Amino acid sequence: MSYQLPDASEKAQYVEQKFTEIAPKYDLFNDIITAGMHRYWKRFMVRQTGISKDAVCLDLCCGTGDIVYRLGETAPQGRMVALDFSQGMLEIVRQRNVSGSNRLLLLRSDANQLPFATGVFDAVTIGYGLRNVSHLVDCLKEIERVLVPGGALVSLDVGKVRIPWLFEISQFYFFHIVPRLGKLLYPGQDMFDYLPHSSIDYPDQERLKRMMLSVGFKQVDIFDFFLGASTVHVAYKH
Ligand SMILES: C[S@@+](CC[C@H](N)C(=O)[O-])C[C@H]1O[C@@H](n2cnc3c(N)ncnc32)[C@H](O)[C@@H]1O
Known part of the structure; x- marks a missing residue:
């Protein structure tokens, strides 16, 4: 385990560059490591947004657009913004936009500073994104700011398995198997070591819930999958 995470000051540039490098095979990688x-x-997370057919939604750290397309199906008369700072990822979303839908705006920007007015989105989704942002609390504050009153933030990310011996097995999988699977797709790519290491300082389910409450969300529900290895937080704005 000789991998070293980038310094906080270099994290954003590193993460952006590395996600661009693996963008073409990112979905395949996700399919493999989560079966x-x-x-x-x-x-599931899109259902948890509770959005109506004409909702206005923001998908942060959108990657290849998996979540924003599901939002678009759920809100067929709605408008969507897909935001990511990786040009490579946004290019894939653009290519997937086969219908040329003008309901979808692609935006290259940083999730820590959202270029939107206050109270404009019915829902904000973020899949495997909070773990990657440089300033988690600032990002949560920004999300809370751009939501309409009663709007929902839905975050999907890795969680901490709550049963100790199963936690050890999940860590072995995440730290030893996942990087090897990734390197079958991109030999020598250290992004696949970054992914497990980025979870070390990431808060567990309860701590993340407390952080969400501390920035002003009124209620936070947690849904665990695989005993907590994967977790969804649903946070409602006052
Ligand atoms: C693990 S991928 C998740 C992609 C997609 N949401 C999914 O669930 O499959 C994380 C994405 O977040 C983006 N990202 C990380 N930090 C970011 C930030 N501060 N601002 C904008 N995008 C960011 C990366 O470029 C990458 O596309």
Whole structure:
């Protein structure tokens, strides 16, 4: 385990560059390491937004657009913004926009400073994104700011398995198997070591809930999958 995480000052540039490098095979990687389950979790998180057909939604750290397309299906008369700072990821979303939908705006920007007015989105989704932002609390504050009153933030990310011996097994999988699977797709790519290491300082389910409450969300519900290895937080704005 000789991998070293980038310094906080270099994190954003590192993460942006590395996600651009793996963008073409990112979905395949996700399918492999979750045995396709990420698709189910993403459908689940979109259901949790509770959005109406004409909702206005923001998908942060959108990657290849998996979540924003599901939002678009759920809100067929709605408007969506897909935001990511990786040009490579946004290019894939653009290519997937086969219908040329003008309901979808692609935006290259940083999730820590959202270029939107206060109280404009009915829902904000973020899949495997909070773990990657440089300033987690600032990002949560920004999300809370751009939501309409009563709007929902839904975050999907890795969680901490709550049963000790199963936690050890999940850590072995995440730290030893996942990087090897990733390097079958991109030999020598250290992004696949970054992914497990980025979870070390990431808060567990309860701590993340407390952080969400501390920035002003009024209620936070947690849904665990695989005993907490994967987790969804649903946070409602006052
Ligand atoms: C693990 S991928 C998740 C992609 C997608 N949401 C999914 O669930 O499959 C994380 C994405 O977040 C983006 N990202 C990380 N930090 C970011 C930030 N501070 N601002 C904008 N995008 C960021 C990366 O470029 C990458 O596309």
